[in-house]
Amino acid sequence: MNKVVNISDAISIIKDGDTVALGGNTLHRAPMALAREIVRQRKKKLNIIKTAGAHEVDLLVRGDCVESVTAGFISYETEFGLAMYYRKAVEAGKVKANEHACYTVMCALNAGKINVPFMPVYGLKNSDLINANDYFRVITDPFTGDSITVVKAIKPDVALIHVSECDEHGNAIIDGPVYDDVLMSRASNKIIISTEKIISPSQIRLKQDRVVIPGFLVHAVVNIPRGAAPCSQPGKYDINKKVLSDFINNKDNDGLMKYLSDYEYADKKMERKNVL
Amino acid sequence: MNKVVNISDAISIIKDGDTVALGGNTLHRAPMALAREIVRQRKKKLNIIKTAGAHEVDLLVRGDCVESVTAGFISYETEFGLAMYYRKAVEAGKVKANEHACYTVMCALNAGKINVPFMPVYGLKNSDLINANDYFRVITDPFTGDSITVVKAIKPDVALIHVSECDEHGNAIIDGPVYDDVLMSRASNKIIISTEKIISPSQIRLKQDRVVIPGFLVHAVVNIPRGAAPCSQPGKYDINKKVLSDFINNKDNDGLMKYLSDYEYADKKMERKNVL
């Protein structure tokens, strides 16, 4: 099945209130073009799932698309500092922060992947997080009678993943670090892929061992070269420091509108071309 | 650390009564040379872990090394029929068959990998296996109150894995199907690798993306070209039908002794050579 669609059709799959997992890590291979389209389409009350997020979470919160963020870490790391739109929204009570360890997000996604209601986590102990959050519980191991913390399963409605290349069926290759993208692709009900490049199914077969997301799991493929910008794409391009600084510093609504419109041409330029 | 050792030193790591996971699947990439050395060293009361096993389990049972076999399937598949040494030993009460679905072996190893006492399994229901075996239990999901079956963790003492190539540190590459070998390498306390070929650490770095077992997990490396024979090694050699037939048909003790001695030269021939 040819799953290549326009970015607007792809993102229209997402419904208000959906749980959305985002691939990449901090400023690397974040699905930025797809996140921008979410803001353009004014999606609301999304529940965001990420292990370690940065710009994409900050953008979605700034665009008023977010109800909660489930993550282990949200920050631009050292040079660009904290994700201030996210932080202010949490402090103002507009967005709920579901604080996890990065690992408990993964464990929750692993439970989603295998369709069980929870996953035991050995390391989560001696933490106020257990009692402060309703997604952790302590239960009894039926084999020994000992206590073990469990985390509630997370099953995202949609995963957004930006890849290096894929074919029209969605068989996808990720160059460099895979981060938690493969896990997210398994735990989520639907997958929207944006890709730097579409290659032919016969080319994909020559690289079978590197295809980490099989096409039969994929719902939509969007051809977006530089779709991770202004974040980095390993092996391809580094972050755009000026864009990130402007996004962080131009705090008024015009700053957001300019950011979105500056990328609109690039995010949609392949739509009228022959995608292959 | 250079971990390359003789086959006898590698197998001497295994103690009587140990739980031993075996890589490969049915007649493919089974760690046969390592299994033969176990029989030569007359190890006793081993608890064998395998998803779908064949000749290596049959050999270890025939060699009187086995107390129990935890597996989803033990058979030579269609052409060579059932694993009769295994089957007769179970029927005679000499070996305990811990019957699993292949998947519950994987789930138990996954629990071992993340050091939790059990793993929930959605699919295990409507089965007499649950009550007939003490490694399954039904518990209550603390989030919903629903029932869920769990399987007890398996943490093998040692995993035996035959690989396509590795360096002296144990950084290992498997060509073709990986089966459950990576999972076993994570769940087990120690790993003994036998390899078709030892390549240099700098060659390994050129193939980083394909190194699925990192050397720091590995305890011993043994250089054994054709170490999976008479089973197959994907990309390298097919099964030896004559040897398998003889093993199956020559049921007396001489048959076993001949089988072991016929392979002894090949299993140990790299020991006095410069291994690199």
Added chain:
Amino acid sequence: MMTQEAKNVHPADIMIVTIAKLLHDNETVFHGVSSQLPMVAILLAKKMHAKNLNYLNIPGGVDSNPRNLLSYSSAGEDIYNNGCAVFPLQEIFDLSMRGKLDVAFLSGVQFDKSGNVNASVIGDYHNPKIRLPGGAGSAVLIPTVKRALIWRTKHDARTFVDRVDFITTRGNVDRIITPLAVFKYKDNELKLEAISPLTTIDEVVKNTGFTVNTQGVRVLDYPTKEEMLLIKKIDPKGVRYKEF
């Protein structure tokens, strides 16, 4: 009176065509070990009406394109190579747990009318007369896959029994295909749906250990010439006959 067709056709080929027709385009379809008959049936369906069927197997090749089927195994590299992705066994199980595996081929040694499947032991579980190879994926796949297709190359009263010795799993069987017949599981019991053109209703009834309703049973088609040509191209060495 035996026709020309009947004299030359092997029950395996009738089973293969029957199975292939049960598979639909775009479905995810899995077989495991000792499954050469379903393997050929899947490859046949992909060459006929189900070009986009997603063929999954133990070694983990997705839509592999085997050039030389192994004679002794349905878990080898022949069905891993030349695929479009890697999706190994654990992932396939996980997929079924999530309700996203469309078809799995499973087997067993005893079946009863209520849809109970035994792949574990003959006799007492803890003190068995016969220790069977084990159900492999059956115990977790049959309850979770959308359609569990069971095939068995033996059809006799020791296979289709009044009551299985042990319930490895039960329910959610879609169909059981044998050299003699096809059973469909419906309203909590196995119903005779079709018989092979090589047999008779009486022979089926005699070889089935539970009572069979013989109303509304259809006769399976012989393979067409085109189907046989495709089967022979997929499996020139005849690995599909190994189970017989």
Added chain:
Amino acid sequence: MMTQEAKNVHPADIMIVTIAKLLHDNETVFHGVSSQLPMVAILLAKKMHAKNLNYLNIPGGVDSNPRNLLSYSSAGEDIYNNGCAVFPLQEIFDLSMRGKLDVAFLSGVQFDKSGNVNASVIGDYHNPKIRLPGGAGSAVLIPTVKRALIWRTKHDARTFVDRVDFITTRGNVDRIITPLAVFKYKDNELKLEAISPLTTIDEVVKNTGFTVNTQGVRVLDYPTKEEMLLIKKIDPKGVRYKEF
């Protein structure tokens, strides 16, 4: 009186050498996000006394050999490439759960004398004055790793407090390294082990919100010329200063 050495040395470099010396050969050592200082310290240790240290990180490169450290991140492809294996974050956590991770570098925003670590909020958890970025791996790694090394580039009475606002995790901290001092966790409390040559005992006491026993404290070494040469070779752009 300030020596020539003291005038030129940056606290980051003293911290890096101090940290590097805490790492041993053949250990498995992990750092996460926003961890450029430990990153340089690990790479330094590998060039000095710990050539076979197994360097693990978020992108999953094992013993990567970075040629051009990113200025803004410790989770990028620079520390993935040119490694000897792939072992991504989830695997590293799993390794720590199994008790096989030797060292993890973690941070936090508040620490108290009892070894409690807060990386979650300032103020009330459900109605925070300040929402911190989150503890990333801390909550599960500190209880499970053999040695949790915590570094923090701020050392003041708001960081080292009498009682943390929230216990993200506690106990099993090995050491806390700051620009002023090194604390060792022993007998269930943080003990002052060493101070920087750039500071005084009094300054450390003044900037620590809990009482400090000042007996038996040693002074950290300045980096040697050889150490500084290696540090500059590893990090010519000075990414190690980004946190200051």
